[in-house]
Amino acid sequence: MHGNIYIYNTLSLSKELFKPINKDRVLMYVCGITAYDLSHIGHARAYITFDVIYRYLTKLGYKVIYVRNFTDIDDKIIKKANEENSSVEKISSKYIGEYQKDMNALNVLTPSYEPKATETINEMISLTSGLIEKGNAYESNGDVFFRVNSFEGYGKLSHKNIGELIAGSRIPVNEEKENFLDFALWKKSKENEPSWDSPWGKGRPGWHIECSAMSMKFLGESIDIHGGGSDLIFPHHENEIAQSESYTGKKFVNYWIHNGFVNINSEKMSKSLKNFVTVRDALDKFHPEVLRLFFMFTHYRSFIDFSFEGVESARQSLIRLYQAVNLYGEFKLLINKNGITVKDGNPLAAGSVGALAAENIENYKNDFYNSMNDDFNTAKAISVIFDLVRKTNKIINDSMAQNVIILKDLAFLDDAASFIKESLSGIFGLLNEDPGRFIELNLMNLKAANVKADGGVSIGEEEIKKLIDERNLFRKNKEYASADEIRKTLLEKGIILEDTGFGTTYKITGTK
RNA sequence: GGCGGCAUAGCCAAGCGGUAAGGCAGAGGUCUGCAAAACCUCUAUACCUCGGUUCAAUUCCGAGUGCCGCCUCCA
Numbered sequence: 001m002h003g004n005i006y007i008y009n010t011l012s013l014s015k016e017l018f019k020p021i022n023k024d025r026v027l028m029y030v031c032g033i034t035a036y037d038l039s040h041i042g043h044a045r046a047y048i049t050f051d052v053i054y055r056y057l058t059k060l061g062y063k064v065i066y067v068r069n070f071t072d073i074d075d076k077i078i079k080k081a082n083e084e085n086s087s088v089e090k091i092s093s094k095y096i097g098e099y100q101k102d103m104n105a106l107n108v109l110t111p112s113y114e115p116k117a118t119e120t121i122n123e124m125i126s127l128t129s130g131l132i133e134k135g136n137a138y139e140s141n142g143d144v145f146f147r148v149n150s151f152e153g154y155g156k157l158s159h160k161n162i163g164e165l166i167a168g169s170r171i172p173v174n175e176e177k178e179n180f181l182d183f184a185l186w187k188k189s190k191e192n193e194p195s196w197d198s199p200w201g202k203g204r205p206g207w208h209i210e211c212s213a214m215s216m217k218f219l220g221e222s223i224d225i226h227g228g229g230s231d232l233i234f235p236h237h238e239n240e241i242a243q244s245e246s247y248t249g250k251k252f253v254n255y256w257i258h259n260g261f262v263n264i265n266s267e268k269m270s271k272s273l274k275n276f277v278t279v280r281d282a283l284d285k286f287h288p289e290v291l292r293l294f295f296m297f298t299h300y301r302s303f304i305d306f307s308f309e310g311v312e313s314a315r316q317s318l319i320r321l322y323q324a325v326n327l328y329g330e331f332k333l334l335i336n337k338n339g340i341t342v343k344d345g346n347p348l349a350a351g352s353v354g355a356l357a358a359e360n361i362e363n364y365k366n367d368f369y370n371s372m373n374d375d376f377n378t379a380k381a382i383s384v385i386f387d388l389v390r391k392t393n394k395i396i397n398d399s400m401a402q403n404v405i406i407l408k409d410l411a412f413l414d415d416a417a418s419f420i421k422e423s424l425s426g427i428f429g430l431l432n433e434d435p436g437r438f439i440e441l442n443l444m445n446l447k448a449a450n451v452k453a454d455g456g457v458s459i460g461e462e463e464i465k466k467l468i469d470e471r472n473l474f475r476k477n478k479e480y481a482s483a484d485e486i487r488k489t490l491l492e493k494g495i496i497l498e499d500t501g502f503g504t505t506y507k508i509t510g511t512k
Numbered sequence: 513g514g515c516g517g518c519a520u521a522g523c524c525a526a527g528c529g530g531u532a533a534g535g536c537a538g539a540g541g542u543c544u545g546c547a548a549a550a551c552c553u554c555u556a557u558a559c560c561u562c563g564g565u566u567c568a569a570u571u572c573c574g575a576g577u578g579c580c581g582c583c584u585c586c587a
Contacts, residue, residue, distance in 0.1 A: 013516080031587075039587090046587035076585070155515095158582075164514050165583070207585085229587030234515095236586090260517090261581070268581080297525065297535070302518080303580070310524060313536040320535085323550065371526090379526050383534035390552085397542085397551055439549095480545055487547085498548050 005060075005373045007225075008301060010233060010256040011157055015375055018255065020224045026057050026064045027219040029253075031211055031228035031236070032114070034071040035095035036080045038278045039102050041291070041306055042262040042269055046229050048292055048429075049259040049300040051108040053227075055427050056372055066111040067218045069211065070096050072118050073204055078193055088194050092116075102279040106288045107429040115214045117205065121196050123213040124205045127247055128185045128198075136246040140176040142188030142201050146208075148181040151242040157256060158234035183239050185209045208239035212252075216244070226253040230301075233258055260303040269306070277306060287442070289430045290315045296378040296428055317386075319442050321424065324389040326435035328417045331396045341404045361415040364388050368423060378428070385420060392416045459493045468497065468504050 005018040020026045030050045033043060047068075057064045071077075072092035081091045096116075103110075117124075128144050131137035136150045148154050148162070155162050165181060184206035189195035195202040215223060221244075228237065237256065244252040261268070264275040282291055294314035298304045334340050364384055371380035392413055399405035405413075424430040467486050474483040487497050495506050 033587075034585085042587050044587090049587090074585090159515055160583070161514070227587095230517095231582070231586055234582060235584090259587070261587080263580085270586090293535095299526075302525090305524085307524090309536085313524060316537090317535050327550080377526075379535095380533070383526065386534055393551060401542090475545075478545070484546075496548075499544075499546095 003369060003373050006375055007255050007257065008375045009254075010237075010258050011253075013159070016255070020062065021222060021254070024061075024063055026062045026225065027223035028054065028057075028064060028066045028225040028227070029211070029215045029219060029223055030066070030068045030111075030226070031232055032069040032071065033095075033099055034074050034076060035092040035099065036074070036077040037095060038280060039099050040262075040269065041277050041279060041282050042229070043099075044102070044106055044279050044282070044291060045262050045295050045304065046259050047103060047108050048106060048295050050227050050257075052296065052300075052378060052428060053225075053257070053376055054109060054111070055429065056376065059427055064112075065219060067113045067115065067214065068111040069214050070099075070114060070116045071207065071210065072096065072116045073194060074117075074207060102283075105283055106279065106291065107432065109429075113218050115218065117210040117214070118194075120210060120213045120217060121205065123217050124209050125186075125196075125198050127209060127213050127216075127243070128205075130247050131185065131243060134246065136243070137185055138178065139200050142203060143176055143184055144186035144200055145177055145182040146185050146239065146243055146246075148179055148183070148242065151246050153245065154181075154242050155238065157238045157241055160234065160238075183208060183235065185243065208236055209243060211236075212240050212244040212247075215240075215252075216248075221248040221252075222250050223253055225255045225257055227257040227259070230258040230260055259300045263303055263305045265305070265307055282311075286311055286315060287318070287433075287438075289432070290318050292429055293318050293382075296382060299375075299377060299379055301375075315442065318430070319439060321385070321389065321420075321431060322433070322435045322438045322442075324393055325417070325420070325431060326439060327393060327396055328413065329435065331400070331413075334400070335405070335410075339403070340399060342407060342410060343404060344407050361412060361419060364416070365419060368419075372427070381423075382428075385424065388416050388420060392420075459490075459495065464490065464495055464506055468506065471497070472504060 006015040007018045008014065009016050028050075030047075033039060050066075050068075054064055054066050070092070073088060077088050077091050080086075081088045084091065128137060131146065132139065132144065135147070137144055137146050155165075162181065185208075186198060186200055186203050187206055188201060188203045193204065195204055215226070226237070226240075233256075241252050263269060264273075264277060267273060267275060269275055269277070286294075290311060291314075294311045295304065297314060297317075331340070335342060364387070367384045368381050371377045371384060374380070395405075395409050395413055399409065421431065425432055467490060471483045471486040474480070474486070490497060490506070498505050
């Protein structure tokens, strides 16, 4: 364990010391998707946010039981099924599948449980019955509504005043309801809609009741963390509290965590504005780790503007991280080949090899964990990693220049490398690719982006290699004019040459 | 109208009482025949405005301005 965690709780609008109900275990529930369409990057941000929280708490040693549900019965799904002449079951299972593909691609870990609403109907019915018995709900012509006035704490999460809500309402009054704020726990089903038998006739569950039912079924009556997008605060989460606490008489959730929204070019992302970006589209243009890093550069509660420039910036940053890992790998290889002398002893003169030997990896670790403990401040935690990267790059460069490294620096380097790996990979879900391959692919993309990816290349690998050999012969003989001529010829065919310490490599950029 | 949030360098973004993290871009340098890549170094003297509290405010309080979200399905 690394210190105390403080979490911003929507209930109190402030950061609170995190104390799980059971000190070794965390019960966490996150509202999942309604399966009727492809997921967009807003979903990606939400689930990456909670993925990092899940990974981090697990890393700290907590046994985290994480539930993330699927809403597979709902008005929108029914509408979509009708439009496509399909069935609710087919539509929901299709989009659940698509969602899982997206989450896997984004390296979002699978929660402990992923229940579907339709698998929890019995629990919802008994919850609803119980609420009627207690006087917190009433049946009205086949529908069952929650009586908002029966729950004293209504509004405590969204910090709303019920009286003002009524005053400001423009919603047409539903005649079946006693009060316009009352919300449906059970809906009488219409013709050709999926339905289940209930004490109130055939019907289907309302939306809010499912999360209470699933949360209680898998995690119990009181849990530690409940999360979701900030748009769910009202009315969804407010309603969950009302029905759950009325039913159990216990506090439903101790810490409410809500992530901020994703905007597109400073505008709210919405279907009516047609500025939706699906996860699919984003992954088409960017590596999943780039997207993860992009989100983690901003605190999870802030809104984030999704722009090409922003993600591009994150991509360059990720390359820098991979370059550092790569540099370290090459350096270790050099040491193994005895290209660098490892010597014991004290740091040499200030400013040269060993001047950094006093660095202690623990300082960086503490900074990192303190940042994460402060309401999961990934942006700050990442800055610590970048500091470390600069430090290790410098040590390696200095050592390579003098072909010598002292033991203390080497030890620091090894510790730093494993810490970078464990934090970025384990907690942030990054750096899971082979560094060399990642760098090559991404630098290639960078160039290709300026030319058009489909540029025709009218030259084979054999010929390229032959020309490279010819050119290197010219270079060896210092006949640079001829050497440059070959480079130019290849460039015209869409091939860029790069002379590295390991020989000449080439990249295909296309010619258009 | 009610509730909540945000305003920090060219761009993005942390910090939130003791004098400005990090990333991208940019500029120098190292390396290289040249180039590319990489690495290093540098890059904020009114932190939206005006008041107030304080020895000290970007950081707290008040007012203002400008954005944004929720109040209706929504991650």
